[in-house]
Every structure is written in C-alpha cells, then in structure tokens.
Amino acid sequence: MADARPVPDRDLAQRARQGDRDALGELYRRHGTAAYSLAARLLGAGEAEDVVHDVFLALPSALASYRERGLFGAWLRRVVARAALTRVRSARRRNEMALEGVVIATEPSWADPDLELAIARLPDTLRTSLVLHAVEGFPHREVASMLGISIIAARVRYSRALNALRRDLRRHGT
Amino acid sequence: MIPDTLMARLAALPPLNPPGRLARRVQESLLAGTHAPALVGEPPRPGRQRRWQVLVAAAAAAAVAIGLLWPRQAPVPLEEDFGWLVPRTAFAQATPPGLPRLAALVPGRMRAGTWVYRSRTHGPDGFEVDRGETRLTVAAGMRHGDSVWIMVRQGRGRPGTGVIRDSITVRRATLAPVARVRVPWGASMLFRGDSVVVEVPRHGLRYEWALPAIAEAPYLADLATLLPAVPFTREFHAGVPVLVGFRPQGPVHPLEMTVAGEEAVTVPAGTFTCYRVQLGGRSGGDVWWVDMASGRLVKSANQWGGDMEDETVLLEVR
Numbered sequence: 001m002a003d004a005r006p007v008p009d010r011d012l013a014q015r016a017r018q019g020d021r022d023a024l025g026e027l028y029r030r031h032g033t034a035a036y037s038l039a040a041r042l043l044g045a046g047e048a049e050d051v052v053h054d055v056f057l058a059l060p061s062a063l064a065s066y067r068e069r070g071l072f073g074a075w076l077r078r079v080v081a082r083a084a085l086t087r088v089r090s091a092r093r094r095n096e097m098a099l100e101g102v103v104i105a106t107e108p109s110w111a112d113p114d115l116e117l118a119i120a121r122l123p124d125t126l127r128t129s130l131v132l133h134a135v136e137g138f139p140h141r142e143v144a145s146m147l148g149i150s151i152i153a154a155r156v157r158y159s160r161a162l163n164a165l166r167r168d169l170r171r172h173g174t
Numbered sequence: 175m176i177p178d179t180l181m182a183r184l185a186a187l188p189p190l191n192p193p194g195r196l197a198r199r200v201q202e203s204l205l206a207g208t209h210a211p212a213l214v215g216e217p218p219r220p221g222r223q224r225r226w227q228v229l230v231a232a233a234a235a236a237a238v239a240i241g242l243l244w245p246r247q248a249p250v251p252l253e254e255d256f257g258w259l260v261p262r263t264a265f266a267q268a269t270p271p272g273l274p275r276l277a278a279l280v281p282g283r284m285r286a287g288t289w290v291y292r293s294r295t296h297g298p299d300g301f302e303v304d305r306g307e308t309r310l311t312v313a314a315g316m317r318h319g320d321s322v323w324i325m326v327r328q329g330r331g332r333p334g335t336g337v338i339r340d341s342i343t344v345r346r347a348t349l350a351p352v353a354r355v356r357v358p359w360g361a362s363m364l365f366r367g368d369s370v371v372v373e374v375p376r377h378g379l380r381y382e383w384a385l386p387a388i389a390e391a392p393y394l395a396d397l398a399t400l401l402p403a404v405p406f407t408r409e410f411h412a413g414v415p416v417l418v419g420f421r422p423q424g425p426v427h428p429l430e431m432t433v434a435g436e437e438a439v440t441v442p443a444g445t446f447t448c449y450r451v452q453l454g455g456r457s458g459g460d461v462w463w464v465d466m467a468s469g470r471l472v473k474s475a476n477q478w479g480g481d482m483e484d485e486t487v488l489l490e491v492r
Contacts, residue, residue: 021204028200036192049196056200111188134184150227166180 009072017063042084118168130161288492297482321346402469430454441487
C-alpha cells in the first residue's frame with residue numbers, strides 16, 4: 001500500500017534545490033497563494049505576478065540560503081516580501097508608485113473590498129508596514145529588518161498606517 | 175471600538191488567490207529553463223530614517239567629544255570624607271515608617287573639647303591600611319550675635335584625599351546648623367532656614383538648594399559631632415532618614431539606631447563604659463560605642479566585603 005502521507009516541504013525543498021521541476025511545482029501549489037497574496041498587497045496584482053514568477057524560478061538557487069530549521073512557508077514569505085520590497089524601492093526611486101488617487105478595480109477574490117481598496121490607497125511606506133505586520137503577521141523587528149529601518153520607525157509607520165487607514169475608511173463611509 | 179474592528183478586519187483578510195495564468199506562466203518558464211533573475215538584487219538602502227539615525231548618532235558623538243575636551247569645572251565631592259564616623263551624609267526628613275523619630279537633641283549636653291581618633295581598615299591575612307588620625311575640636315563662639323558651637327574636624331582622609339579640615343557651626347540653643355566650611359576645596363555652606371547656599375569659589379560654583387524639613391533632628395553627618403546631644407538610653411531606638419550623597423534631592427534611606435547593650439570598651443584613650451549603638455537600614459552593620467558619661471564616640475566599626483572592617487578608636491581626649 002502506497003504511503004499517503006504528503007511529502008514534507010523540507011524534502012520538496014531539497015529536491016527543488018537540485019532543479020526538480022515537479023518539486024518546484026508542488027511547492028508552488030502549496031505556497032503560491034500565500035506568496036502571491038503577500039506580493040499583491042504590497043505591489044498590486046500585476047507586479048505581484050512578476051515577483052512570484054521570479055521567486056519560483058529563482059528558488060533552486062535561493063534555497064541555498066534555506067537552513068531547513070524553520071518552516072519553509074515562513075522562509076518563502078520572507079523571500080517574497082524582500083523581493084517585493086525591492087520592487088517597491090525601485091519603483092519609488094522611479095516615482096512609479098503613485099497609488100494615491102489612482103482608481104483601482106476590485107478583484108473578484110477580495111473578501112473585504114473596502115478594506116483592500118483602503119490598503120491599496122495607502123502610501124507605499126505605510127502600506128508595506130501595515131501589510132507585513134497586521135496582515136502577514138511579521139513581527140516589528142522583522143519588518144524593520146526588511147524595510148531597512150529601526151524597530152521604532154517600523155512601529156511608528158505601523159501606527160500611522162492604522163490611523164491613515166481608519167481615516168480613509170471613515171472618509172469612504174466604511 | 176474602531177481600532178478593534180479594524181484590527182479584526184485586517185487579521186481576518188483571507189489570502190488573495192493568484193490568477194490561474196500565473197501557475198501556467200511559472201510552469202512554462204520552468205519547463206523552458208528560463209533564466210531566473212536575482213531575487214533580492216539589492217540590500218535595503220539606508221532610508222531617510224536610517225540617515226537620521228546616522229546624523230543623530232554623529233551629533234551625539236560630537237557632543238560627547240566636545241564635553242570631554244571642553245575645559246570643565248572639576249566635580250567637587252563635598253561630602254566625600256565626611257562620613258568618617260557616620261558612613262552616610264544625611265539630611266533628616268520624615269520619620270521612616272515603623273520607627274520612632276529621633277527625639278529632640280539636648281543642646282545642654284554639648285561640651286567643648288578636643289578628641290583625637292585613629293582609623294584603620296583591616297582584613298584577613300594581615301591586610302591593614304592606616305587611615306590616619308582625625309581631630310575633632312568643639313569650641314564655643316559667636317556668630318552674628320548668636321552663641322554658637324564651632325566644630326572643626328582636621329585629619330587625613332581616605333588614601334589620596336589629603337588633609338581634611340571641616341568646620342560646622344551650629345547654634346548653641348538649638349544645634350541648628352548655621353554654616354559649614356570645607357577647607358580642601360574651599361567649599362562653604364551657609365544655611366538659611368529652608369535652604370542652603372553652597373559656594374566653591376575655587377571652581378566658581380554656587381548652588382542654592384532647598385532643604386527638606388529638618389525640624390529638631392540634626393543632619394546625620396553632623397550627628398557624630400553632635401553625639402553628646404543625643405539622648406541615648408538603654409532602650410533607645412530611633413529612626414533617622416539618611417540622604418545618600420550630598421544633595422538634599424538625593425535618595426533617602428532610613429537609618430535605624432538601636433542601643434543594643436552596654437559594654438566596657440578599652441581604647442588607647444582609656445576604658446569607657448559605653449552604649450553599644452547598632453545602626454540598621456542602609457548603614458546596617460555599623461556599630462558605635464558611645465561613652466555613657468560624655469556622649470562622645472569612643473569606637474566605631476563597620477564590616478564590609480565579608481571580612482574587611484573599618485575601625486575608628488579614640489586615641490586621646492584633651
């Protein structure tokens with residue numbers, strides 16, 4: 001009788017490290033949604049697809065830094081977050097991220113469209129802090145590390161993001 | 175509340191589903207062996223916040239450097255050696271909880287005279303440091319029409335501190351302090367009822383500090399010189415708040431004085447029948463032997479560091 005237990009992420013990661021496409025496909029099936037969700041809330045849908053695509057393609061080499069001590073999913077989310085934030089910074093330098101005032105179409109998968117829209121309308125410095133901490137659950141210390149700022153600054157940004165979000169929701173009557 | 179609602183809404187946000195085309199795109203790229211770009215091509219650049227931190231740190235470092243290099247007025251440890259008999263300088267404030275307040279001093283018990291003491295620190299294996307002689311002189315005098323006691327302490331302080339000479343002037347009627355002068359630093363303290371003016375002309379320093387309510391209790395630092403006025407009895411048990419350090423605003427610790435018995439104590443000046451006064455609280459471990467007849471200190475001992483002891487004995491009465 002075949003063993004029905006799912007292959008652990010750790011084993012898939014080991015195989016993916018050697019370029020096993022099936023293993024990569026399985027990892028995408030398991031963690032693609034979480035990766036895309038994080039990237040989409042940081043960057044928007046279009047950019048998020050590019051980030052997730054690039055992350056999974058680069059996974060065999062990126063897995064060299066995966067120490068297998070923690071959960072693979074948590075490690076992958078950190079990789080995605082850093083990749084997405086790199087794009088945010090690049091876009092900021094090119095002044096491309098002017099989400100404020102941009103009309104954003106609702107996505108069919110949004111369970112709370114008002115809140116998702118309000119998050120998307122936040123300035124990117126506030127949005128990243130809010131998404132990483134409040135939605136994705138990264139501790140402030142890790143958010144600070146990802147953003148290259150102090151822990152205090154991360155907390156301040158998060159607090160400002162909450163206030164801005166609250167104001168935005170009030171303004172839009174939600 | 176809005177914050178709770180908002181937080182709950184944020185926490186409850188479900189993951190966003192990727193479009194189906196993304197899976198196909200990834201699969202096609204994997205099959206095609208598409209070259210993958212570097213994931214995190216650049217480390218986080220120091221943002222504005224980081225730059226501010228660098229600027230603030232640089233400014234702080236510059237301020238520290240200026241502070242270190244700028245010609246400064248030397249700190250004046252005014253009370254450094256004042257605790258030769260009493261280990262802590264003190265200003266009497268409120269009564270420590272649970273302790274009876276030190277009863278009013280008896281000014282009429284004060285007498286003029288000179289007492290010479292020798293102090294040493296000793297420990298195991300023959301360790302001994304001679305801390306020299308200290309002479310305490312009490313003389314009657316007049317100041318601005320007031321009858322006063324002028325109490326002068328002369329001697330050598332702790333190793334390296336040189337010769338000490340202090341004078342304390344108190345009113346004979348109340349034993350309230352009027353002035354204090356410390357010679358090595360030229361420091362003077364003039365008492366003005368509820369405040370004290372401290373001047374150290376040599377360093378251009380002048381402070382005026384509000385004094386806590388002294389009432390009839392003495393400064394504890396002066397207590398050693400005022401010991402004859404303390405009404406010790408066999409059942410004596412009193413509390414005096416001790417101000418650690420010099421400033422009246424400093425931390426206060428209760429000092430408990432208890433007469434623990436009577437002993438005959440032999441010192442170079444002779445044999446005296448003494449009250450053994452145990453000090454508790456912050457100065458726990460100190461013991462004074464006070465001559466029952468004159469009220470003068472005959473001997474004091476303070477154990478510290480486990481097996482080290484400071485000892486002061488009366489050498490001579492003049």
